[in-house]
Amino acid sequence: MKTIRIGTRDSQLAMWQAEWVKSKLEMFYPEGKFELVSMKTKGDKILDVPLSKIGDKGLFTKELEQGLLDDELDMAVHSLKDMPTVLPKGLMISTFCEREEPRDVFLSKTGVLLEELPSGAIIGTSSLRRKAQLKHYRPDLKFMDLRGNLQTRWKKLQESEMDGIVLAAAGVKRLGWEKRITQILPEDLMLSAVGQGSVAIEIVERRSDIQKLLSPLNDIATEQAVRAERALMRKLEGGCQVPIGALARVINGQIILRGMVASLDGTRLIKAEAQGLDPETVGNEVANRLIALGANDILAEIR
Structure with a gap:
């Protein structure tokens, strides 16, 4: 069996997800050889501009998808919420791994719940979806754009005037940060991003061998x-x-x-x-x- 190349972004969370996929494959195929190939995507490189101003077609996926099309990768591991609903020609999602908690969580600087924050409190998020729902719930809140990996966002919370940040529960849990969660936001207040909490594996459509290899991971x-x-x-x-x-x-x-x-x-x-x-x-x-x-x-x- 030749070495199977697993593509991933190089952030800590993305690497965790790819390592998880790799460990599952090694469990199912002890004789197999699997290696991670990490890449930086456009979304990882541009951190000083809100995502809504960059455009989002393949912002966190394009480089990995090109790697698949160029036969540099055998599969690419993504957070499904980063994937456009229309994929490049010749590519497909072969595998939807079992979903982690799909909701959003609030991480408060002082342990105060979202509903207990004083008027004018500042929330860190760059997500238009999160801002819109929070403004609907509490029009008195203010917002600060927040980009970067989870470690960067947590550090910015500690060092800035922000009172709290909103993140996907799945990423927080995967990094072992459960104790940092102040509250899980209920669906009535905050509906999730499409696909949030699910790890998806993308392959070239004609690679039926890889699709078969991945079938035990599909939920x-x-x-x-x-x-x-x-x-x-x-x-x-x-x-x-x-x-x-x-x-x-x-x-x-x-x-x-x-x-x-x-x-x-x-x-x-x-x-x-x-x-x-x-x-x-x-x-x-x-x-x-x-x-x-x-x-x-x-x-x-x-x-």
Whole structure:
């Protein structure tokens, strides 16, 4: 068996995810040889500009995808929430690993809960989705743009005037930072990014050998949930940098999907929900309900 090259970004969290995939493959294939190949992406290099101002087509994936197409990599490990809903020609997601906690968490500098913060408190986040929902919940809060890896963000919280930061629970847990979490934000307050908490593995479509190799890592419930979320995003023609939230769960075989679109100032926030058996159908149904409530008008203003 030739050495299988696993592509990853070089941040600590991305390396953790790729190491996790590598360890699972080594467990299933003890005779196999697997090596990590790390790369910096455009999103890793530009840290002084909010993501919404750079454009988000493949911001954290393009270099890895080129590595796949150039046959420098056999697979690429991504955070699914970083992946565009339309992939480059010739590539596919072969594997959706079992999802970690998909919600967002609040890390407070002083241990104060989000609802207990004083008026005018400053929250660190560059996510338009998080800002819009927080502004809707508490219009009195202020915001400071926050980019960089999780270590950088935690350091900035300690050294700045920020009162707290909002991060994806999955990344915080994967780095072993559970004790730093002040609270998990409930879905009614903060709907997650599409695909949040799921590690996805991308391959070249014709590599049926790699797809077969990865099949033991695929989690069906996760795949159904995130495919529904991505169908919603695709229908709304959204990207990572628009205030769209979605979270699906599979309960007794039914996919239950909640979706949200908000204006940048948080004054308009619409939600819809649907359930069913087919991910694409459920995702499109929620998207159509959001459109009927005015989602396209809100998104057109933002664009």
